Amino acid sequence: MxxxxxxxxxxxxxxxxxxxxxxxxxxxxxxxxxxxxxxxxxxxxxxxxxxxxxxxxxxxxxxxxxxxxxxxxxxxxxxxxxxxxxxxxNPERVEVPVIPRIVTDSFAEIAARAEALAARIEERAGA
Structure with a gap:
């Protein structure tokens, strides 16, 4: 010791x-x-x-x-x-913002109108 x-x-x-x-x-x-x-x-x-x-x-x-x-x-x-x-x-729920359906529908309608206007302008220009 x-x-x-x-x-x-x-x-x-x-x-x-x-x-x-x-x-x-x-x-x-x-x-x-x-x-x-x-x-x-x-x-x-x-x-x-x-x-x-x-x-x-x-x-x-x-x-x-x-x-x-x-x-x-x-x-x-x-x-x-x-x-x-x-x-x-218990994970926290995270929501990802999504463009509301009404907005996408509105944009689709505006695009369709713009295309229709463009088509009319082309017709008049060609006539």
């Missing part, structure tokens, strides 16, 4: 972990150290147990906030999925 030397709040600790978990332990230690450094910068030197407790509580508070954000995001994703599923199941 590997032993890892970590530094938190300017103090060193030797911690054992499972093989292959060293990276995760170091990452967690960096997060705890960042919080401890804030405390040390604000308050100054304090007992080790109090520093670790306060830094741990600060991390827990951040984690709780992130969990709330995650839960809200998951709820929005569920709602979005329901909307998408409903849209697929």
């Amino acid at each position: 590997p032993e890892v030397l970590i530094t938190i709040g300017g103090r060193q600790f030797e911690v054992a972990c499972q093989d292959g978990e060293e990276h995760f332990l170091r990452a967690a230690a960096r997060m705890l150290d960042a919080e401890a450094e804030v405390l040390v910068g604000q308050i100054g030197r304090m007992p080790e147990a109090r520093m670790l407790l306060m830094a741990g509580l600060m991390l827990a508070d951040k984690t709780a906030g992130l969990e709330d954000q995650l839960r809200a995001a998951e709820e929005r994703a569920v709602v979005a999925e329901r909307v998408a599923t409903n849209a697929r199941a």
